[in-house]
Amino acid sequence: MKIVTTFEEARRGRGGLVGLVPTMGFFHEGHLSLMEAARDRCDTVLVSLFVNPLQFGPTEDLARYPRDPERDAALAAEAGVDVLFVPSLEEMYPHPPLTRVDVATLAAPLEGASRPGHFAGVATVVTKLFAGLRPDVAFFGRKDAQQLAIVRHMAADLSFPVEVVGRPIVRDVDGLALSSRNVYLSAAERVAALAISRSLLAAARAAEDGETDGSTLETMVRDGLSAEQGLVPDYARLVSAADVRPLDRLGEDAFLAVAARAGTTRLIDNVHLFVTDGRVEADPGIRLARPSLLGKGD
Ligand code: PAF
16 A cells, blocks of 8 residues: 655556545544455555545534544555545645635534534545546445535536545444544543434334334334433434425435434434435444444543
């Protein structure tokens, strides 16, 4: 595996179908499953590792965001990645950027409502990665479902010849959706956090059994979150998977999205609900058979 720091080096000497997995590092099995999907599908697998300051608000965790570049490089090499692109801040933003990519209406609800500017930061850096690395296929996790919808729209609106692929959420043995931020959780906070996946998966089962009323599904999730004292819920919403529009009724591909705080850590999770000819199939994600590499908190 080559480790490179410039766009120019990352474009050199590659062949065939080029797959990109954009990341902010501190890899877990969610990242590894994206790399594996890219490896299965593409001739050249490129992974970018850049903690993007543009997508962090002034009070967010940019400085303490978990980092371990050596471990990341070893895991990427083991996953069969060809090129690990680790740009410096200067390579990514040679000048303070005047241009922002804002997928306006999609960025407003859910995460956008409590993280102003976050999705413009994401869309801007992903635009730069698409423009500078020119992948044919790019792989994103469904855990960040709103981000996935925004990236799809951005790629279509700006005519990038990139296929954007969404992959299932990877869950730890106990159901917690993997996130680099899970390392912030204490053991007690982690136990409280399990109410998120538990209530989402229960609502997904109700949807598969025929419940299509949006507010009933949302209430099921909210009740599950409120029953857990260690959690402060932010939202539980049923939205369209295509454009994050709130849905009163489940009649198209959708996701039930949750954000909640456990201690000082904000967690998000969702369950995708695919609708074909009125039948609902939920994607519960992939459950690990062994505890994640990230460990279980302190
Ligand atoms: O999902 C992430 O890790 C980031 O938002 C991304 C897509 C790499 C952009 O910085």
